[in-house]
Each structure stands twice: as structure tokens, then as C-alpha cells.
Amino acid sequence: MLVPAHIFKKNDIRGLLAEVTPEIARQTAMATVEITDAKRVVVGRDMRSTSPSLAKAAVEGIVAMGANVLDIGQCTTSLFNFAVSSQPDVDAGLMVTASHNPAEYNGIKCAWANGLPIPGTDFLPLMTEEYTPAAQAGEAEEGKVLEAYLDFCLQGIDVKSFAGTKVVIDYGNGMGALTVRKLAQKLGLQIIELYSEPDARFPNHEANPAKEETLTDVKAMVLREQADFGIALDGDADRVAFIDNEGVSLRGDQTLALLAEATLKNNPGAKVIVAPNQSWATREAITAAGGECVEVMVGRTTVIRAMYDEGAILGGELSSHFMFAESHNLEAVDLAIVKILSLWKESGKTFAELVRPLRAMSNSGEVNIEVHDKESALGRIEAMFVANATVVNRLDGIRCEFGRDWWFLVRASNTEPILRLIVEAKTEEMMMSKRDELAAIIKA
Secondary structure, three states, X not given: OOOOHHHEOOOOEEXXXXXXXXXXXXXXXXXXXXXXXXXXXXXXXXXXXXXHHXXXXXXXXXXXXXXXXXXEEEOOHHHHHHHHHHOOOOOEEEEEOOOOOOOOEEEEEEEEOOOOEEOHHHOHHHOOOOOOOOOOOOOEEEXXXXXXXXXXXXXXXXXXXXXXXXXXXXXXXXXXHHHHHHHHHHHOOEEEEEOOOOOOOOOOOOOOXXXXXXXXXXXXXXXXXXXXXXXEEOOOOOOEEEEOOOOOEOOHHHHHHHHHHHHHOOOOOOEEEEOOOOOHHHHHHHHHOOOEEEEOOXXXXXXXXXXXXXXXXEEEOOOOOEEEHHHOOEEXXXXXXXXXXXXXXXXXXXXXXXXXXXXXXXXXXXXXEEOOOHHHXXXXXXXXXXXXXXXXXXXXXXXXXXXXXXXXXEEEOOOXXXXXXEEEEOOHHHHHHHXXXXXXXXXX
């Protein structure tokens, strides 16, 4: 079997369709049983062209090892998270998905029973392992978990209070309509849908709500329909972005601040996981709501592990991943939607009014700059800015703060010749000036 080592990444397995083969899916599934000593494994998949054949091969590998399969078929990652962490007697999970990657990609992500991801790199040494089929093959059964998942997301909610709320939802031709449409129906929302048909070709735009250019259509529709707010999902629906009633998007750290306010009301003193690329406003909102910020390096798996280690109640990323203690420290976009909807409704404000205090500073968002020598570029930044900074943070790259006027973060990509730059300042003019100055130094 040809094993392309580069597809075994830190968080998952992901590569071109020709690289992520049924043979690799079968071997990964067998390795999952060995790693976790699983007796019952959840298997799910997205809508990509090769996903059915990869999922079928994975099921074959699991039952050959003597373990049973709970096959939940097409699903979102949030639904998969729930199935793995909440269903009885489940020891592991395997989902076939490449998230928001283009149609020519597919992938596999695996998890322990608590939903904690198994790194893709753990599987590479096991690809040449010779597995002996169990004397007694396992069995596969279909599982229906959607209703239980929606009930979980809606527990304690007065659904009648949301009737008639107008929301634009951009599914990005991903898997999100599978859960979010039914959630909206249960809440009595008046929804206007964009690109709801699952289509791995992503014919309308990349299903990546962290990129502002992918939100053009949903923002325009919010304004055209005079909607209360908008929602945009990524391909496998483990990320969600919100758009206010004035057609302005919320960054992931701004949404995290709102979620913290909603979550900390009944949990004073609880911990919230943040990262160095997040705004001053996010940290201040968490503290003001009675929470404690715990800072970790950027990365989905890093946040999930920190949730467990710190006993945190909430965690989130600039990329719009949000993890909740009540969902076993994993993403549940439908729960995030319910929490944001509840906070907005209770406030009595428009969505734009609710989020306006979080926009006091001007923020560049993450700017990717291609460089050939990342270390030299970081060295130049270090030499020119660190000495004059009032706060220096080296947890993940270099974050320098300059009083309450401005701050920047420069950190390196783990997989590409790229430095990621964010600048936040008290005025738009200052932010743009500092952003351009830093970018020029990085490129020098």
C-alpha cells in the first residue's frame, strides 16, 4: 500500500482524493481499534464524492478487528462529536471529512470516547502494521442520534420565545443544513437559506466563515431581508460565524466574548480558554462577566486539551471553533447558535447594538504573509519592537502590547512558509499604519 506520509497531520489525516484511499481508511480504522482498545466505534461521513467508499472501508476494518460499529451516516462534526461522547458504550469515533477543503480533498479524523482527537501523526507508523482479523467479527448497525442531539442543544430553552425571529443562514453547500434547519424549525425561526444543498464542489464559495470574502452573500441578504442576524457555517459544521443586523460580521473572538457572557451568568469564576491572537475586548468581556482567562497556543486540539486540563467551561478560537464543557469540551455549533440567540433576545437590543462594545478597537484580522525565512523575519520583529513594548508574550509567536494604544501578534504557520500577522489599535488609521509597517519588515 502506498502511504503518502504528508497527509498524516497534527490534528487529522487529510490529502487529495487519490491519496486518501479506501486502503488507508481501512488501515486507519483498524489502528483506531488497536489504539483505543475499542469495542464499539462511531463512524460518520460528510458529503464528498469518495466519503461513502472511505466510510465503508473504515467499517470493514473495524468489524474485522472484532469491534462493533454505530454508523451514523452523513453528519456534521458537531453531531459526530455528540455521538462519540454521549452515546452509551462508545469507545472511539472515526469521521470521513476534509472540512472546508476544496472538492479534490478528503480526510479522516479519529477520536477517543471523550471526543479528544487522536493526532493524525499517531497513525503513520501503523500504516504498515499487519493486523490479524479477530476470530469473531464485529457487527455494524445504523444509528439515529439527530433528535437526541437537538434535544441536548435545546434543553432548558423556551423555544416559543424565538418564534418569528428572522435569520439568514449560509450553509456554504456543506453539511450544516442537516442539523441547523431542524433546529431553526424547533425554535420557530423565520429562515432564509443560502446554499443549503450539500455539494463538495463548493460551487458558490469556500465554506470557511473565518474568511471575510466568503461572507459577502450572507451579509448582503441580511440587509436585503432586514433580518435580525445571519449565520455562516463551514463545510463540516464545527465552526459558525455570525453577522449582525447591519450586515457586519463578528470575528471568532468577538463571538467568544458573547458566549462567555451567556455561559458565565450561572457559572461565576469559571475558566475560559483564550489564545494570543484574540482581542483585548474578548479578555475584558470574560473578566467583566466574572470569568478567568486561561491562555493557550492557537489550535483546535490545544483548546480541547486545555478544556479538560483546566476544567474550563468554554473555549474558542479566532477561526470560530467554540467548545463547551456541557458538550464534553467539543464543538456544538447548534448549541452556540442557541446561546447567542438567547443572549440577544434577553438583551432587548439589536444584534449590532449588542456587539458594538466589542468593536471599540480597530482590528486587522489575520493577515497571511509568505516568507522564505520565517526565523529571520521573526528576528527582525524581535529586534525592532520588543524593547519598547509594555507587554511581551511569547506563548505562540511574538505578541507585543504598547500601553492601551495598540498590539500585534506575529506567529509562524506550522505547515506553510507563512507568518500570520494581527494588529489591533485604538484607531483605524493607526491599525493600518502599524499593519503595513510590520508587513514591510516581515517581507524585507
